[in-house]
Amino acid sequence: MNYSDLATKLSQLGERLAKQSDRLEGEELGRLAAKLATHLARFEEQLESFLASRKSGELLLESLLRSPSSKRHLTVPLLKRGLREICAKRLKSEELGAAKREFVELVHTAGKQDQAAEFLQNAFAEAVHVESGGKDKGLLQREFVRLGQLLDDEFAVEIGSRTLPELRRVATVNGIRFTAKTNRQRLIMLIRRYAQRAAFNVAAARVPSRI
């Protein structure tokens, strides 16, 4: 059953009840009717609250506060900044759970649920912003493929002039993992190995499809 089916059922029941109401009697029927009336009142209350929260932006705010993004990116300092920007108020709580509750209460009192939801959406967007890898990422990637295309002698000459920080930068940008203990010789070996692979894979995969 879905909400539309429920609506149809309630309408049909209402019509039938209205037509027959003068003839209805008995303890069992009365007991169930009382139970239904209680449940209906609770449902109506919940429905009102849901519709109001959807209209005011509170539902979205609630969804955002309970969202996976919130679990990963929401912090007390972020909530403090939000409240200061939205309501010009100070958040007192220092624990995340309490801070969330206080944030919602104060935003609700100020009637600024929409702004709060927008603030959180923007904050989560900022949080997932990924660094591009630096201005020279493209250059270092091209360099990596070129190194992979060199003959052994040529590679030895080229790489011999590079400092350790330069080698580390080439390795980092091109996805080679190493530790602080990785020495120059090992790093050169890794760069050679994976640069050759990249040069081969990127070129070899270029199968002309217009055949």
Added chain:
Amino acid sequence: MSSKVLAFINFKGGVGKTATVVNIGATLAKLHEKKVLLVDLDPQSNSSLWLMRPDRWREHVARGRRSTFQIFDDALQGKSRFNFDEAVVKGVVTWTGFTDLTRLHLLPAAVELLRVEERIHELRAPAIFQILESALGVQFKQYDYVLLDCPPNLYSTTKAAIFSADSCIVPYVPDYLSLSGFQVLAEQIAEMREKFAPYLPARRKPNIGALIVSHYRQTGNVFRLAVNELELSMAALREEGVLSDHAVLLQPYIRHCVRVAESTSEHLPVILYAPGSIGAQDYADLTQRFVELFESKK
């Protein structure tokens, strides 16, 4: 309403196409309050079965009537039996039996779609490519996002999806087999750009808008190196004019998450089934980037 129609394609199977479509669609509806239509074009009906209980799906698409199959069958038979309002499934039914995510609509697929490819050549181009757009173009306008889940091939159904889309999204697994497949795919789409041009408005050209990496693991060098090779390949394809300068590799990469796999058996997107899981978190962050990309906020 300005809708974005996006075709999720990769002719390599097992790259997380359906998981991406279902979970981005659900997250757009839940956390961004977007009205989303998922169109399942794969005879395997995986998006449909992810979001609908099998008994309900079977009853809904009986004889292919209330499914995307009917659109193609109508085109082949010269009839118009497809009724969008009857076929579309609104929201996701949770364990309570009542719906959630009412902004997420699904146009389910049926296994009968398998028969389409056998007969579609009875039609002539461009009629084949225009099937989806002719049948659904008007309906697309009522949505913020239309996500087309294509089968893992580049046959007529997929071509019809690419024709009707503003952009293509390529789900990708970081390994060499995917890399070689991607390069062929990019060339094929570049060919379609030329082939479809006379029939499309000038502003709309088939192109790859984004790549999405899934099944990612952070341990060791393996996946980082494979992603680097993908970036190198994208740069090479851009230089050759095969790939648009606007094509991006979206981050974060979707990590392997058992809760996502489990959510298929619960017939719920992971954001409803396990909102605290890393899968739900990755999709939430990815969808954020997705919205930025297609709504040009940043």
